[in-house]
Amino acid sequence: MNPLTTEQQEVLMGAAFEQARIAETTGEVPIGAIIELDGEIIGRGHNLRETSQDATDHAEILAIKQACQAVGSWRLERARLFVTLEPCPMCAGAIINSRIAEVYFGAADPKAGAVGSLLNLLTDTRFNHQPAVFPQVMEPQAKALLQDFFRTIRAKQKQLKKTQSNG
């Protein structure tokens, strides 16, 4: 795999951010992912859990499913995944299963992160695949996206409480 320049990384992470913003507009926690292969984006996904009420509808899973369909193979061996938040165990497991070559993520997830925060499934050589991992790509923007979302949610809840106690 040829190494990506910082600019190339930011363009691709930018596409993951676009996905996160789509999630946000539908009231979902803003998390987005894309998969790149040979210079093309072949899979896109954004967190869809509340809309679909499907526990597996994380951004990464949806992007991986789309990428598999695009190439007609469960092996995404030369592909790169870009995701705005550190993958959870399910998504890290899906990355192993699909043999993705490189994983770039934005913000760390201290509550459920399985790529360095709580454990690191992607560097565990007992599994049959270890992608290269690039953390902290556009980290400040990735953190701000989530912080702003939760700040807005809390403000709305506070306003609602105030309205209810005045009612």
Place this chain on the structure above:
Amino acid sequence: MNPLTTEQQEVLMGAAFEQARIAETTGEVPIGAIIELDGEIIGRGHNLRETSQDATDHAEILAIKQACQAVGSWRLERARLFVTLEPCPMCAGAIINSRIAEVYFGAADPKAGAVGSLLNLLTDTRFNHQPAVFPQVMEPQAKALLQDFFRTIRAKQKQLKKTQSNG
């Protein structure tokens, strides 16, 4: 949750075996899963990876997706999952994400098992959910199902080689 009798466990694991056999008839590695809620099977899945060429199409993921759709919720809080083989990291992660209450599995998976073999994601209290885990349910049959499958594959490969070297 009321504890299940051995007989009840075997009936439900039997339904997971049925799923595994469906996988086998299509040339897939025979792995099957079902999800039970309030005495009813609300999700079924069998390994479909080669047929669909989708890296996420493991038996458990497909059963969880079907169960979420059946109840209209990503929370499967009083549900039980039965699967013929120990879940991999992706599927163990999906079990955490869907808040399944109890997990019963047949054979251990020394190569990719994330519920006791290589690590145990389901007893890790740093994640926000820990289901009760019941390993070794109908283990001899679960092991035999896989061993027979791989023995047949090897025999076919040997026969093919022999035919080719005689050709």
